[in-house]
Amino acid sequence: MRRFSIVTLATIALALPTLAAAEFMQVKKEKQFRSQIVDRKLTDANGNWTIIKSDGTQSGSFNGQTYVGAWKWNGRYWCRNGKLGGQELGTNCQLVEIDGTSTRFTRDKGKGKSGGTYTIN
Numbered sequence: 001m002r003r004f005s006i007v008t009l010a011t012i013a014l015a016l017p018t019l020a021a022a023e024f025m026q027v028k029k030e031k032q033f034r035s036q037i038v039d040r041k042l043t044d045a046n047g048n049w050t051i052i053k054s055d056g057t058q059s060g061s062f063n064g065q066t067y068v069g070a071w072k073w074n075g076r077y078w079c080r081n082g083k084l085g086g087q088e089l090g091t092n093c094q095l096v097e098i099d100g101t102s103t104r105f106t107r108d109k110g111k112g113k114s115g116g117t118y119t120i121n
Contacts, residue, residue: 024097024104030073036098042118050118058082077109 050060069082
């Protein structure tokens with residue numbers, strides 16, 4: 001009986017972080033994007049950060065390199081064009097998801113690589 005209890009408790013303990021995590025939901029409207037993300041500092045676990053500004057510009061720092069760019073909302077996607085460390089990144093429209101305290105961007109309208117999770121400050 002004791003062995004069963006330890007295994008059961010261990011299983012529950014491992015599942016709790018998953019159960020407690022909020023579910024990411026797609027941001028589909030520009031109004032929601034502006035109210036929850038724009039003009040706030042977004043920071044990832046590595047200290048990279050960006051601010052997507054209400055005037056259509058964006059700035060930040062990624063891996064020690066300066067990022068500057070412009071953005072617009074297009075349909076259900078956030079589209080950005082910028083330079084990282086002086087190198088043109090080109091335009092990319094991205095799926096935006098939010099869970100209340102975090103956001104993530106996935107390139108190529110959600111079909112590409114995720115840019116990671118950012119804490120909304």
